[in-house]
Amino acid sequence: MRxxxxxxxxxxxxxxxxxxxxYLLQEKFLFxxxxxxxDYSYQFTEPFEEFNLTAKDGALLNAIHFKRExxxxxILYFHGNAGDxxxxxxxxxxxxxxxxxxxxxxxxxxxxxxxxLSEQNLFEDAQMFYDHTLRYYSxxxxxxxxxSLGTAIATRLSSQNKPSKLILETPFYNLYDVxxxxxxxxxxxxxxxxxxxxxxxxxxxxxxxxIFHGTDDSIVPYESGKSLFAEITSKKKxxxxxxxxxxxxxxxxxxxxxxxxxxxxK
Numbered sequence: 001m002r003x004x005x006x007x008x009x010x011x012x013x014x015x016x017x018x019x020x021x022x023y024l025l026q027e028k029f030l031f032x033x034x035x036x037x038x039d040y041s042y043q044f045t046e047p048f049e050e051f052n053l054t055a056k057d058g059a060l061l062n063a064i065h066f067k068r069e070x071x072x073x074x075i076l077y078f079h080g081n082a083g084d085x086x087x088x089x090x091x092x093x094x095x096x097x098x099x100x101x102x103x104x105x106x107x108x109x110x111x112x113x114x115x116x117l118s119e120q121n122l123f124e125d126a127q128m129f130y131d132h133t134l135r136y137y138s139x140x141x142x143x144x145x146x147x148s149l150g151t152a153i154a155t156r157l158s159s160q161n162k163p164s165k166l167i168l169e170t171p172f173y174n175l176y177d178v179x180x181x182x183x184x185x186x187x188x189x190x191x192x193x194x195x196x197x198x199x200x201x202x203x204x205x206x207x208x209x210x211i212f213h214g215t216d217d218s219i220v221p222y223e224s225g226k227s228l229f230a231e232i233t234s235k236k237k238x239x240x241x242x243x244x245x246x247x248x249x250x251x252x253x254x255x256x257x258x259x260x261x262x263x264x265x266k
Contacts, residue, residue: 032082033110046096059115063105064089066096073141074101078150084111105129119194126157140164152196159204166209172220173199173227199231208235210262214244
């Protein structure tokens with residue numbers, strides 16, 4: 001009996017350790033930024049300008065603006081949770097090659113960007129970049145694109161504005177939905193500081209929405225994307241990439257054909 005009590009105590013302490021780690025370190029799990037020196041020089045194959053915006057709390061947000069002659073419009077791109085603009089800018093050139101201007105920013109603590117991370121700050125920073133984009137483009141020329149973590153930001157932003165389209169690559173229903181698939185035994189609703197409730201925000205989006213999701217996504221379950229799709233009340237389309245994983249959808253001809261149709265590439 002004493003052995004069982006000891007084992008139970010060990011398991012209970014281990015459980016408390018997991019709970020404490022998730023609560024205290026969840027930003028470390030959720031955000032995986034890499035930093036760049038302020039004098040870092042970006043090198044991309046497409047023409048671009050680097051610029052910064054300053055948030056109301058003084059945070060400096062670094063961004064890239066790809067510009068094409070005769071652009072069909074602009075894609076305001078919100079990237080995933082790992083890396084910085086030296087990587088994501090290269091990924092964004094895909095859309096510049098499709099004859100679109102692209103504006104892509106680094107979140108706070110990513111790359112050259114500074115400031116304190118929070119869900120509200122991320123949403124407010126996104127709105128600041130949307131307002132900046134409106135200085136150069138009409139709203140019906142703006143396409144909002146979110147990838148992975150960026151889908152939550154893109155969805156919330158689109159629910160507060162009227163872009164021409166919203167495109168989501170590997171989106172999730174909400175953060176609780178993803179977390180419970182990994183930690184079903186933890187009291188997540190109490191522990192999570194970030195909510196990213198895209199399932200609620202997406203109901204307020206009025207523009208057409210296209211979702212891309214791979215069936216073999218091991219980071220964001222395919223079913224999480226399907227559940228989010230079910231909440232959409234505006235015009236919508238779900239593109240399944242058979243065999244697609246989390247970071248390789250653009251390698252598939254299904255994606256390439258569908259994104260060309262969404263972007264009206266001739």
